[in-house]
Amino acid sequence: MVLAEMCAPMWVTSAGTEPWAKNPVHLEMVEEADVICVMEEAHRRFIRDRFGESHAEKVVVLDIPDNYICWEARLIHLLKPKLRAALGL
Numbered sequence: 001m002v003l004a005e006m007c008a009p010m011w012v013t014s015a016g017t018e019p020w021a022k023n024p025v026h027l028e029m030v031e032e033a034d035v036i037c038v039m040e041e042a043h044r045r046f047i048r049d050r051f052g053e054s055h056a057e058k059v060v061v062l063d064i065p066d067n068y069i070c071w072e073a074r075l076i077h078l079l080k081p082k083l084r085a086a087l088g089l
Contacts, residue, residue, distance in 0.1 A: 017046040030055040037086050039064040060086040 015025035030036060030051045036059045038044055043066070048056030062082040068075035083089070 017043050025050075027051060030058070033058055035060060035087060037062055037083060039066045042066075062086065 013023070013029065015021065015023045015029055017025055025047070030047060033055075036047065036055070038047070038059055039062050041061050044056055044059040044061050047059055062079070064075070064078050064082065
C-alpha cells in the first residue's frame with residue numbers, strides 16, 4: 001500500500017518473520033525478490049538463517065523498530081523516505 005501510494009513501478013508484497021504472521025515469508029518469495037526491505041537487523045538475520053546467505057545479500061535494513069501497529073501513521077511517515085532511498089525512487 002505504501003509503495004502503491006508512491007506509484008512505485010514494481011510488484012511488491014509484505015510478509016512477516018514471526019510464526020503467527022498473517023503472511024509468513026517463504027522460500028518462493030525470497031527467491032523471486034530482487035530486493036527485500038526489512039525493518040530491523042533481526043529480520044535480515046532471520047532471512048539469512050532460514051534461507052541462506054545468497055538471499056540475505058538482497059536485504060536492505062531500514063533501521064525502523066518493529067514496534068508499530070500496522071499502517072500506523074508514524075510508521076508510514078518513517079517508511080516512505082527509507083523505501084524511496086532503498087529502492088531508488
